[in-house]
Amino acid sequence: MQVREEVAKGNMLPLMEAFYTIQGEGTFTGHPAYFIRLGGCDVGCVWCDVKDSWEGEKWPVKPIEEIVAEAERFPGRLVVITGGEPLMYNLGPITSLLKDRGFTINIETSGAHPFSGSFDWVCFSPKKFKAPHPSIYEKADELKVIVFHKSDIGFAEKHAAQVQSHCTLLLQPEWSKAREVSSLIVDYVKDHPNWKISLQTHKFMDIP
């Protein structure tokens, strides 16, 4: 019961895994980063590449001090909080602790839950499977839409109309459909130069 309350406050969080690697996607591609992957997601993307993360209860709940102390063992000072869906949790306490320890903090989120925490960079990747919470639109620094089917381009434009004007617009092929959708994305970005392409470069390099 006490653990449940600490999770609700954001002082403890379910940790699926944490690893030091190279950011593979989006604007920060190529930057060394420590990934904190929180367990639990209720969005249900059919093509999700971390389906194992969905069940929140199966991951050990850790005090945020412990999670941050692990991150400090590595030389990089960029942390990416991901999941699962990290905004299922109160991210205020962990982001303030990471900030106190000198980290730059990015998040990868579907935006499907109310925004919490304080970040240097917010990657918003909306999903058809669960509508984003309105609080994400003013926070997004990067809109990264996964293209699985050609209709996802229209979906991307619908969200682009709602983010702030400084938000970077990215189309990322769904990994298993990359061959089919890549030419579509290339043609679209050439005709609509306010968009850029993002690829999952860590998968090409076979790194975590």
Ligand SMILES: C[S@@+](CC[C@H](N)C(=O)[O-])C[C@H]1O[C@@H](n2cnc3c(N)ncnc32)[C@H](O)[C@@H]1O
């Ligand atoms: C696994 S998700 C975790 C964070 C959050 N739940 C989200 O969806 O943004 C991390 C990133 O991987 C993307 N992603 C997941 N599966 C993918 C796939 N099969 N192909 C391309 N991108 C994928 C997501 O859209 C998201 O931008």
Ligand SMILES: Nc1nc2[nH]cc(C(=O)O)c2c(=O)[nH]1
């Ligand atoms: N290298 C690497 N870059 C990533 N960018 C976003 C990831 C994620 O799963 O959130 C991810 C990941 O899992 N690995």
Ligand code: SF4
């Ligand atoms: S929101 Fe993210 S973690 Fe959840 S199912 Fe979709 S891609 Fe996977």
Ligand SMILES: [Mg+2]
């Ligand atoms: Mg990933």
